[in-house]
Amino acid sequence: MTNLIGSRPAATIDEVAAVAGVSRSTVSRVVNGSTAVSPEALASVRRAIEDLGYVPNRAARSLATRQTHAIALVVPEDTTRFFGDPFFASIVSGINARMSESDSVLNLFIASDDPGDKTTRYLLGGNVDGAIIVSHHTSDTYIDRIADSVPVVFGGRPVRERGTDYYVDVDNRDGGRVATEHLLARGARRIATITGPPDMPAGLDRLDGFRDALAVVGLEPHAIEDGGFTDEGGAAAMRRILAAGPAPDAIFVASDLMARGAMSVLSGAGLRVPDDIAIVGFDDSPVATGVVPALTTMRQPSRTQGEVMAHVLLERLAGRPAERITIMQTELIIRDSA
Numbered sequence: 001m002t003n004l005i006g007s008r009p010a011a012t013i014d015e016v017a018a019v020a021g022v023s024r025s026t027v028s029r030v031v032n033g034s035t036a037v038s039p040e041a042l043a044s045v046r047r048a049i050e051d052l053g054y055v056p057n058r059a060a061r062s063l064a065t066r067q068t069h070a071i072a073l074v075v076p077e078d079t080t081r082f083f084g085d086p087f088f089a090s091i092v093s094g095i096n097a098r099m100s101e102s103d104s105v106l107n108l109f110i111a112s113d114d115p116g117d118k119t120t121r122y123l124l125g126g127n128v129d130g131a132i133i134v135s136h137h138t139s140d141t142y143i144d145r146i147a148d149s150v151p152v153v154f155g156g157r158p159v160r161e162r163g164t165d166y167y168v169d170v171d172n173r174d175g176g177r178v179a180t181e182h183l184l185a186r187g188a189r190r191i192a193t194i195t196g197p198p199d200m201p202a203g204l205d206r207l208d209g210f211r212d213a214l215a216v217v218g219l220e221p222h223a224i225e226d227g228g229f230t231d232e233g234g235a236a237a238m239r240r241i242l243a244a245g246p247a248p249d250a251i252f253v254a255s256d257l258m259a260r261g262a263m264s265v266l267s268g269a270g271l272r273v274p275d276d277i278a279i280v281g282f283d284d285s286p287v288a289t290g291v292v293p294a295l296t297t298m299r300q301p302s303r304t305q306g307e308v309m310a311h312v313l314l315e316r317l318a319g320r321p322a323e324r325i326t327i328m329q330t331e332l333i334i335r336d337s338a
Contacts, residue, residue, distance in 0.1 A: 094306020176209025234258025
């Protein structure tokens with residue numbers, strides 16, 4: 001006898017509904033695991049699914065394409081920084097907004113390193129279709145192995161940029177330049193900066209923009225201190241600047257969190273912002289309006305950046321053309337601190 005099962009057209013959800021004597025939506029609820037179905041309807045639908053050999057569309061696509069419909073968001077930071085920095089909340093919000101329009105789900109991996117290669121092994125084991133990687137450092141070599149094995153979109157220029165890398169960044173260098181030019185336009189001449197980590201492109205690019213603006217008017221930096229993109233780091237950097245000699249008359253601080261830390265130290269030292277020292281931050285996160293005086297800062301479109309990163313990766317996974325490099329502009333938001 002000839003076996004015709006293999007040549008039979010795949011059953012549809014409408015056929016399951018007809019055989020089970022229920023509505024299409026009832027079948028959908030059963031397939032998706034909903035409990036809002038009567039025991040009788042549940043039994044009828046399950047019998048129809050078995051008799052017809054019905055495979056839900058998503059599972060069928062996964063079997064046919066070997067796709068998992070899962071995307072990894074990899075953040076090579078410790079949990080304290082991830083949950084303490086509003087930048088990440090904004091990025092994740094944007095990524096999730098775009099992902100919600102697709103069939104894919106988002107898996108979050110927070111790891112400042114990868115002991116035992118657990119994260120790497122999981123991501124390379126066929127458990128995700130691709131990855132979005134944000135806030136990477138020079139020391140994060142495991143990121144390279146991930147990028148060599150699954151489609152990746154970087155948030156920010158990769159530390160070891162290759163001609164095949166896809167990334168979405170903001171113009172950090174131009175942002176640093178504009179922030180410093182604003183301080184110069186106020187008449188400041190002893191201008192210091194508190195930078196991000198020297199092993200991160202964003203920190204280096206903002207520092208370069210700061211130097212560019214000073215070079216145009218023939219000035220040297222009054223001081224340069226690394227604040228590590230944290231509140232505590234900004235405070236420590238500010239203490240080092242004050243201890244080193246005459247106080248600056250202005251500071252470009254490369255993140256709002258660091259600016260908040262710096263402002264707390266200035267307040268404790270009896271120095272007024274902006275009367276004694278003007279300050280410009282970077283991000284325009286909720287921190288900027290939560291300090292007194294309100295922080296003048298460079299706005300970066302973090303949520304939009306997240307949306308675009310997710311869009312680029314989804315387009316790549318669908319086999320459609322996608323922009324390899326996207327650079328977004330920053331905007332000076334003037335408030336009370338400078």
